[in-house]
Structures are given as structure tokens and as C-alpha cells.
Amino acid sequence: MTERSVNPLFSTALWLPAALASIFLLIIAQFSFLFFHTLAEFFSIIVSFVMFAFAWSTRRFIRNNFLLFLACGYFWVGALDLLHTLTYRGMQLLNEHHTHDDIAIQFWIGTRYLEALILLYSPFAARQKVRGKPIFFLFACISLIITVLVFNDLFPRTFIDGEGLTDFKIYSEYLIDLILLAALISLFRCGEGIRYREKQLIAASIVMTMLAELAFTFYVSVYGLSNIVGHLFKLASYWLIFNAIVISNIKKPYSELLASERRFRRLFENNEVALWNVDLSGVHGELENLRKRGVTNLRQHLYENREIAPALADTIHITDINTASLELFSAETDLDPRAQSEQLMRTLPMSMFVEQLCAIWERQPNIRHEVVFRNVDNEELAAIVSFQIPETILEYANVPVSVVDITQRKQDEQKIWRQANxxxxxxxxxxxxxxxxxxxxxxxxxxxxxxxxxxxxxxxxxxxxxxxxxxxxxxxxxxxxxxxxxxxxxxxxxxxxxxxxxxxxxxxxxxxxxxxxxxxxxxxxxxxxxxxxxxxxxxxxxxxxxxxxxxxxxxxxxxxxxxxxxxxxxxxxxxxxxxxxTEEIEKEALRKRQLEQDLNRAIENQEFELYYQPIETLDAEVISAEALIRWNHPLRGLVSPIEFIPFMEETSLIAPLGEWILKQACQDAMHWDHHCSVPPKVSVNISTRQFQNQNMPALVKQILTDTGLSADRLTLEITESLMIDDEDSTIHQLNSLRLMGVALSVDDFGTGYSSLSYLKKFPVSYLKIDRSFIQGLPNCQEDSALVEAILSMAESLRLQVVAEGVETSSQANYLASLKCRYIQGYWLSKPIPQHDFCNYLNTKLNSHQSRT
Missing domain, CATH: 3.30.70.270 (Reverse transcriptase/Diguanylate cyclase domain)
Incomplete structure (x- = not known):
């Protein structure tokens, strides 16, 4: 049920005290009007002073600008009403020195003007920051001015005995009613900061005040009936404002406290975190006793008297636990849950309890520990136990302790740690x-x-x-x-x-x-x-x-x-x-590291150069030339490929170097057109690692496009080991190259995994007999037999054969007798640079023309 759903004006409990008081005052009026008047006025005076006392003493806690403004104003309204009461006819206290009898009514009119203006401005004050002392002294000044005017006969006459009210009095009452009506309107239009209950009660109070003012316009005698009715309306008005300001604000903290307790209980019970209310008063008392006995270092004292900490732990009592605690500790047995929690607390490491005692001893602001213990089902739990250390002795009797289950988090952390390590x-x-x-x-x-x-x-x-x-x-x-x-x-x-x-x-x-x-x-x-x-x-x-x-x-x-x-x-x-x-290994490793650095520099500085060795027919026609890499080291001079090629194949350097060799060889071959009517092909060695790490068909196609060399003038030399490694991938790449028109040659044939099945699968066109089989010709029978077998096999497979390492005429003549069509070796020419190779081709061309 919301605040707006119940109108406080319809409450019987609100009107019953006012009704009983009115009946009592009416009875009193039948016997003594003066006594009636005094009681009625003193009620309003007391309400004014109580309202001020309440608002002034609670201004720093409630911070209600509306209440403080009204209270400061009504204090002086009550003070002026007190003067009105004390100067009333028959009181014989303050009016014996004055010549006329309407001084009390003058105080009344002045007070009602002040009250009406206070009610008119109060809704605006609710939206502003009100400073208590300046407002209080402002109303004090106004009240003082009214008092001076009345006591010095400077205030207009309001009543003439035997004639009744003066026009000033009557019109003043009407004007006050108009101000009160404006106050009523501003209360609802501008009173956003005023609570609904206060607004309703103050509105009813204003209406009662307006009715009282109207009643006071009709009496002829100060003891007349309209005067009695007016005071009864005033009584009702002050009773309403008393309920709106004093009773509402006295009830508010208690109702809010009750609501807060209910919210806390709901939060306590519905919280997913295990919460305990723990009584630590026994612990605090014992620690204070130790302090009085002169103990200064608690940690050292507990270490020397190990029985103290367990004894202190026995003084701890859990006064309440929530549902999450029962679930966390699997508390489904007949044992009282609080007893279970106390039992579990005693399973915590004593070292942690000692740390908590030291924190309390040192008056630290809070305690937070990660602990591991077991629930009633003997399952291991990881939790964070934390609480604020109380500031007063009374707070130690009810300390909220949170127990956060971090078992899953610890398991996740352990899992992440294992994945990382x-x-x-x-x-x-x-x-x-x-x-x-x-x-x-x-x-x-x-x-x-x-x-x-x-x-x-x-x-x-x-x-x-x-x-x-x-x-x-x-x-x-x-x-x-x-x-x-x-x-x-x-x-x-x-x-x-x-x-x-x-x-x-x-x-x-x-x-x-x-x-x-x-x-x-x-x-x-x-x-x-x-x-x-x-x-x-x-x-x-x-x-x-x-x-x-x-x-x-x-x-x-x-x-x-x-x-x-x-x-x-x-x-x-x-x-x-x-x-x-060993140190030898270190030296070799250093040599390789230095070699790697030098090779990286060599690639960047273009220190490599291609040499060419011709491949010719037995008729001395150059049909191809093998590109052979040379390294022009700035310090060591020309370095043989035997020193660096194997190392480069072990590293990733072979890929960029191999790409450069292929492109440079194709560019050089394009220059041979000027030296031969039928320019020779170029033969380039390709590493197994290049086929494994690069897309060779795409690379070859791009280089042929860039250099303009036709595919039929390029031969790629591969080793027998390539046929073993990654067979499916290799066959696919080799077939793609053959479809482009590039010829394939098996280099150093006979030294590796020679197999007819591989030769049948792979689309090769040439076999190059390794130089180790040529060197013994023609005298070595084993070499002769192997060479004859290779030539016979190649003929049956329709493959061309190139004999490498031919160094003598006898070797060349013997190979001619075996019908080996192509030879390569020092007998023809050693590997020579591009410029010399072009001259070599010119010499061959001139020799051929002279023979013709």
C-alpha cells in the first residue's frame, strides 16, 4: 500500500483527540470563558514551541527545509500568542497599564498576519536551502516590531467595547483569509518537496485557520459564541499542524527504521552470500582485560600462551545465519544450523583466528581472509571471510560476517593456471x-x-x-x-x-x-x-x-x-x-650464428652471384646451362655453396634465396637469345624445403611472367628425397609445373631413394647421373655397370639422361659409346659467371659457323 493510497484526513485516530479536547473546552467555557480561552491558547503556544524545539534539535539529521522554516516562524507565532493570552481581558498581567481593552486583539491580528505569511512562503522554502539562525532572527525582528507597535498604541484599534469589531479588524480577517487561500494554492502548486501526508494535513490546517478567521469577524463581545467557535477551529488547526510536523517527523525515523529492518531481513535471508551475525563481545572483553593487565604485543603474548586463542574462540557465538549459509554448509542434518556454523568456525585455522584477534587489538577498520575448510558433508570449501571491526563496545554483540564461496573461482583459477603452465x-x-x-x-x-x-x-x-x-x-x-x-x-x-x-x-x-x-x-x-x-x-x-x-x-x-x-x-x-x-659445440654454434648473420646481410646487400655450367650434346651443342650459386663474401672472397647451402636449407633463409636464384636465372637466360640462334634452356636447383613451404607453381608462373622467359626454356632440378617427403603435395605441385611446360630433372640420381615406382609416379623428364658414378669410368666395372643400368632404365621409361662430372675425354667417349646424349662437367667448362658464359656461347656459335 503506497502513501497516496490512504488519505490521513479520513483517520478516526486523527480527529478523536481533537474532538474530545473540544468537548472538554466547551464544558469549561460554560463556567469560565477566561479559563477556556487560556487553555485553548496555551495549547497552540505549546504546539508552536514543541514544533520549534523538535525541528531545531534535529535540523542536522532530518534536513527538512520546510519543517525548519515553519518551526522558526511558529516559535514567534507562539510567542506573540503568549502575549495575546497574557493581555487578554481578565488576565490582569500586562494590560493594567494600557488605556484600552483591545490590546490582546491587536496581538491576535498581528500574529495572524505573521502566521498567514509564513504559510504562504513555506512551500517555496521547501525547495531552497534554509539557514536556521537567519530565518529565526528575521521572524524575531518582525515579532518585535509588532510588539513595539502594540505596546506604544501605534497599532490600529480592532475592538470597541459595546460596539464590537472595527472595520480594520474585520477587513484584516478577510485579508488574512485571502493570504491563507493563496497559501493553500501555493502548497499544492509549488510544494513538490513536501511529503503527501504533511501536505494534506497542512492544507486542512489552513482551511481550519480560515474558518477561525471568519468566525472572529462576527463577535461583538470578546466572550461571545463566535469567539468560542473561532478558538475551537484554531484548536483543530494547530492539532493538524502538530500531526503534520511533529508527530509525522517523530514517527518517520521509527517507521523508516522498521522498514530498514525489514529490508535488511529480506536482504539477509535472500542474499546469495552466506551471512552470519556473530557475537564478539566476549572476545572484545577478554582482549580489553589483557590490555588492562599490561599486554602490549598481543601476537607475542598469544604465541607464548597458546591456550588463550582456543579459549577466546570458544567465546564466539553466532546469533543468526541466513539461508545461503545453510546451503553453503549443506546443513540438512538435525543439528542446529547456528551450532553447525560455530562448529565450522572452529575448523578454521587457528593462525587465521590469531590474525583476526590482532586486527581487533590494533583497531583495524576491517578483516578479510581467504580460508579453506570442510562443510558437514566433508567437502572442501574455499571462502572469503570478512567483516567490519566495530567502533563501539555495543556493536561487538552483533557483528555481520560475510562468507563468500569462492570454491568455483578457485577451481577456475586453477584450471586457467594449468592451461597457462x-x-x-x-x-x-x-x-x-x-x-x-x-x-x-x-x-x-x-x-x-x-x-x-x-x-x-x-x-x-x-x-x-x-x-x-x-x-x-x-x-x-x-x-x-x-x-x-x-x-x-x-x-x-x-x-x-x-x-x-x-x-x-x-x-x-x-x-x-x-x-x-x-x-x-x-x-x-x-x-x-x-x-x-x-x-x-x-x-x-x-x-x-x-x-x-x-x-x-x-x-x-x-x-x-x-x-x-x-x-x-x-x-x-x-x-x-x-x-x-662442450666448447667445440659452442664454437660450432657460434660459427652457425655468425654464418646466419652473414647470410642475412648477404641477401640484403646482394652479395650472391650466379655461375653457369653448360650441358651439351656429344656434338658440342649447348642445350642448357645449370645455374650455380656463388657468394662473394666481403672478407672471405668467393665462398663455395657447399659451405652455406646445407645450412640455409636448415633455416628459413633458403626460401628468399631460392626465389632470387630462380628469378635471376630466368633474367640471365633472356640475354642468351643474342648469342645463339637456338638459345639454351636454364636449369635451376629447387630445395625440398621450398616445395614444403612455398607454392612453387604460383611462384614459377609469376617469375616467368615478370621476366618474359617461356616455360619450355626452364628446367627445375629436384632431389630424390623430394619424392619421399610429402608425396601427395609434391605430386600435385610437380604435375602443375609440367602442365605449364616446365621440365623436371632428378639431380644426383642414384645416391638417394632410387625407385622405379617413384619415377613412374613423378612427371620427370631428365635423370642426372651423379658424378660419383662417372669418376670411375671407363675402368671401374661397378660404375660402368651402374651407368649402363641407369641408361637402359631411362630408355625404357623414355627419360633423357645427363651425365654429371665428366672431366676427361675418355669418360666422354665411353658415355658416347653407351649412347648417353647429354654431358656436363669440367671437360666442357667449369661454372663461369654470366658475362663469361655469354662469351662461351659466342665461341660455340662461331665454331659451329666455321664448321658449317
Whole structure:
């Protein structure tokens, strides 16, 4: 039910006291009008003073401008009414020195003017900031002026005995009624800041005052009936304003307090946070007793007298708990919920209780602790227990304590922490956690003078398994390998998956090779055992690099780098092996880092140059030229590709360099048109990594477009290993290149995975016999047999053959006898720069013309 739904004027309880008082006064009037008048006036005077006393004493708390303005005004209205009462005919107190009898009526008229003006302006005051003292003294001045005018006979006559009221008195009453009517209108139009109940009661009070003023216009004698009726209306008016101002504002804090308690109870019961009302008065009392006994350091005192804290804990009592507490602690047993909560409080760590006692002792503003305890179902709960430390002794008897369940949050935090620090596939620590642990181990080892070892592990042949059997089987292999690492390591060791098929183990507490080697051998044997991948038995191995602390470094990055370098050395030594880091490995690593820096600079500074070696027929016709890279190092001079090509293929540098070689070779080939009637083709070596990391058909097409070279003048030389790696992807790219018109040649044929099935699948046009088979011709029977077999096979597969490394005329003549159409080698020409190669073509052209 809202405030506006009930009109306070219709309340019987409002009118009954006024009605009884009116009946009593009417009875009194029958015997003594003076007594009637005095009682009626004193009632209004008392109401005025009580209203002022209430408003003035509560002005800083209630902050009701409307109430304060009315109270200041009505105080002086009451003061003037007191003078009116004391000067009334028959009182014989203040009127014995005056010559006329209407002094009381003059005070009445002056007071009613003041009251009407106060009621007229009060709605506007409700919307403004009212300063109590200035308003009070303003009304005091007005009242003083009225008093001076009356006592000095300067106020107009209002009543003549025997004749009745003067015109001034009558017209004043009418004017006062008009002011009151304006006040009534302004109350409803401008009184937005006035509460509904106050507005209704004050409006009724104004109406009663207007009726009283009308009644006072009719009497002839001061003891007449209209005078009695007027005072009764005035009595009702003041009773209404007393209810509007005093009683309403006295009831308001209590009603608001009651509503606040109800809201708090609803909030307390419906809150999802567990809330306890705890009685800590016993704790506070005991702490104060300790303070009086001279204890200054409570923490030290509790440490020396350990029985005190448990005894203090027994003085704590829970006076109330809400529904959320019952749910949080699974309180579904017959045990009283408060007793359950007290029991749970006593399961909290005593150290936390001591901290709370110290906080109370030190008068800190609040307490907040994260705790872990168990509910009645023995389930572990994580919670935040917090409360404000009371400021007064009485508040300790009822302290609200909140218990926020953070179990799910802690679980989520733990989950996030695991995701950030552990590998999702294997459950091992990840690189982030491992490096943090390694850093902590270094700090600890430096302080304690300990040693430890770092193992860097890489699985051999994992890529082939992953590509052949699929990623799901690759994941299973990694998971099985991780389990073997855990099963064959010590509990104190930290095992991590750093990336892909790379793992690391931190062997704490040992730095001696004789202890480490058996552990590493055990790991290698375990990883080399066959794996069952859903019916596919697979065997792999591992290469392990070992770095020691402090011999090999005292920084995380140094130890990881050196263990990684040792691991690559183990791979170079044949895999399924381990290797300790040595200074030689460091020197080799430094050499490679320097080489990488130099190569990056070389690409930026265009320090590379292409040399060309002709491929000719037995009739000395140049049909093609192989592009061979050379590096013009600013300090070392011309560097052989044997020194840097293998390294570049291990890194990402081969891609930009390979692209530059292909584009430059095509550009150079376009210049050969000026030196031959039939310009030769250009043959370019392509790395396996380029096919794996680049879209070669798209790259070749773009370069041919940019340079203008026709596709039939380009031959790409690939190795046999390309036919094994990533077969489906490779076949697709090679077929696309053949459809463009680009020829494909297998370089160094016979040294790799030679297989007729691969030659049948792949769209190659040429086979280049490796120089190792040519060098023994014609005297070596094994080389002769192999070359004859290759030529025979190529003929049957309709492939052209190029013999590489021809250095003597006897080798050339022997190959001619075997009908090998194309040869390449130093017997024809060594690799020469572009300018020299153009001269070489001119010489061949002139020689051919002279023979013709």
C-alpha cells in the first residue's frame, strides 16, 4: 500500500483527540470563558514551541527545509500568542497599564498576519536551502516590531467595547483569509518537496485557520459564541499542524527504521552470500582485560600462551545465519544450523583466528581472509571471510560476517593456471612453467651451492610418423613418449614439453656425468621401444643434449641454448644418442650464428652471384646451362655453396634465396637469345624445403611472367628425397609445373631413394647421373655397370639422361659409346659467371659457323 493510497484526513485516530479536547473546552467555557480561552491558547503556544524545539534539535539529521522554516516562524507565532493570552481581558498581567481593552486583539491580528505569511512562503522554502539562525532572527525582528507597535498604541484599534469589531479588524480577517487561500494554492502548486501526508494535513490546517478567521469577524463581545467557535477551529488547526510536523517527523525515523529492518531481513535471508551475525563481545572483553593487565604485543603474548586463542574462540557465538549459509554448509542434518556454523568456525585455522584477534587489538577498520575448510558433508570449501571491526563496545554483540564461496573461482583459477603452465596434450609442464622452474632452481642452487643437469630431448623421425599416419597418431605417439619419460624419471625431476616433439627434463640434485649417463641411457632405451599406434607398430628414437649447471651456464637462456646445441650434435652423431655440451659445440654454434648473420646481410646487400655450367650434346651443342650459386663474401672472397647451402636449407633463409636464384636465372637466360640462334634452356636447383613451404607453381608462373622467359626454356632440378617427403603435395605441385611446360630433372640420381615406382609416379623428364658414378669410368666395372643400368632404365621409361662430372675425354667417349646424349662437367667448362658464359656461347656459335 503506497502513501497516496490512504488519505490521513479520513483517520478516526486523527480527529478523536481533537474532538474530545473540544468537548472538554466547551464544558469549561460554560463556567469560565477566561479559563477556556487560556487553555485553548496555551495549547497552540505549546504546539508552536514543541514544533520549534523538535525541528531545531534535529535540523542536522532530518534536513527538512520546510519543517525548519515553519518551526522558526511558529516559535514567534507562539510567542506573540503568549502575549495575546497574557493581555487578554481578565488576565490582569500586562494590560493594567494600557488605556484600552483591545490590546490582546491587536496581538491576535498581528500574529495572524505573521502566521498567514509564513504559510504562504513555506512551500517555496521547501525547495531552497534554509539557514536556521537567519530565518529565526528575521521572524524575531518582525515579532518585535509588532510588539513595539502594540505596546506604544501605534497599532490600529480592532475592538470597541459595546460596539464590537472595527472595520480594520474585520477587513484584516478577510485579508488574512485571502493570504491563507493563496497559501493553500501555493502548497499544492509549488510544494513538490513536501511529503503527501504533511501536505494534506497542512492544507486542512489552513482551511481550519480560515474558518477561525471568519468566525472572529462576527463577535461583538470578546466572550461571545463566535469567539468560542473561532478558538475551537484554531484548536483543530494547530492539532493538524502538530500531526503534520511533529508527530509525522517523530514517527518517520521509527517507521523508516522498521522498514530498514525489514529490508535488511529480506536482504539477509535472500542474499546469495552466506551471512552470519556473530557475537564478539566476549572476545572484545577478554582482549580489553589483557590490555588492562599490561599486554602490549598481543601476537607475542598469544604465541607464548597458546591456550588463550582456543579459549577466546570458544567465546564466539553466532546469533543468526541466513539461508545461503545453510546451503553453503549443506546443513540438512538435525543439528542446529547456528551450532553447525560455530562448529565450522572452529575448523578454521587457528593462525587465521590469531590474525583476526590482532586486527581487533590494533583497531583495524576491517578483516578479510581467504580460508579453506570442510562443510558437514566433508567437502572442501574455499571462502572469503570478512567483516567490519566495530567502533563501539555495543556493536561487538552483533557483528555481520560475510562468507563468500569462492570454491568455483578457485577451481577456475586453477584450471586457467594449468592451461597457462601445462601442456594440454601430454599433461607435462609447458615451456612457460619449465623456464620459471629452471630460473627458481638456478637461484636455489646458487644459494646452496648445488648442481643440476638440463636434458633437451628431440624425437627422431617423428615428422615421418605424423605425416604418414596422421596427426591423431602423432598426438598419441607424443602422449606415449611423455608417459615413458615420466615412468623413467625420478619424482623430483621436472619434465616439460617445450614444443612439437621437443621435451626437456630438469635433473635436480646431480651434476656428475657418471650419475646422469645411466639415467639418460634408460630414457633412450625406453623411447626407442616400439609404439602401438592403433595397430600400427612404430619405432622411433630420440636425441638428447645435456647442459650442466654451473659449468655450462648460470642463466636460463644459456642453459637451454647449450642443451639444444648438444642435442643437435647428438643428431649429427647418428641419432638415438646423447651428448654433453662442450666448447667445440659452442664454437660450432657460434660459427652457425655468425654464418646466419652473414647470410642475412648477404641477401640484403646482394652479395650472391650466379655461375653457369653448360650441358651439351656429344656434338658440342649447348642445350642448357645449370645455374650455380656463388657468394662473394666481403672478407672471405668467393665462398663455395657447399659451405652455406646445407645450412640455409636448415633455416628459413633458403626460401628468399631460392626465389632470387630462380628469378635471376630466368633474367640471365633472356640475354642468351643474342648469342645463339637456338638459345639454351636454364636449369635451376629447387630445395625440398621450398616445395614444403612455398607454392612453387604460383611462384614459377609469376617469375616467368615478370621476366618474359617461356616455360619450355626452364628446367627445375629436384632431389630424390623430394619424392619421399610429402608425396601427395609434391605430386600435385610437380604435375602443375609440367602442365605449364616446365621440365623436371632428378639431380644426383642414384645416391638417394632410387625407385622405379617413384619415377613412374613423378612427371620427370631428365635423370642426372651423379658424378660419383662417372669418376670411375671407363675402368671401374661397378660404375660402368651402374651407368649402363641407369641408361637402359631411362630408355625404357623414355627419360633423357645427363651425365654429371665428366672431366676427361675418355669418360666422354665411353658415355658416347653407351649412347648417353647429354654431358656436363669440367671437360666442357667449369661454372663461369654470366658475362663469361655469354662469351662461351659466342665461341660455340662461331665454331659451329666455321664448321658449317
Amino acid at each position: 601445462f601442456d594440454q596434450l601430454t599433461g607435462l609442464a609447458n615451456r612457460n612453467y619449465f623456464t620459471d622452474s629452471l630460473s627458481h632452481t638456478i637461484d636455489l642452487a646458487e644459494r646452496q651451492g648445488d648442481k643440476f643437469a638440463l636434458l633437451y630431448i628431440d624425437l627422431d623421425r617423428f615428422k615421418q610418423v605424423n605425416d604418414t599416419l596422421g596427426h591423431s597418431m602423432g598426438d598419441k605417439l607424443l602422449n606415449d613418449a611423455a608417459k615413458r619419460l615420466k615412468e623413467n624419471s625420478r619424482k623430483s625431476d621436472i619434465i616439460a614439453r617445450l614444443a612439437g616433439d621437443e621435451f626437456a627434463i630438469l635433473l635436480s640434485g646431480t651434476g656428475r656425468p657418471e650419475v646422469i649417463e645411466p639415467l639418460v641411457t634408460k630414457l633412450l632405451n625406453s623411447l626407442a621401444a616400439p609404439y602401438d599406434l592403433s595397430g600400427n607398430e612404430t619405432t622411433i628414437s630420440a636425441s638428447i643434449g645435456i647442459a650442466l649447471f654451473p659449468e655450462d651456464g648460470c642463466e636460463v637462456a644459456d642453459l637451454l641454448r647449450k642443451a639444444d646445441s648438444a642435442m643437435y650434435k647428438a643428431k649429427e652423431d647418428g641419432r638415438n644418442n646423447f651428448h654433453f655440451f
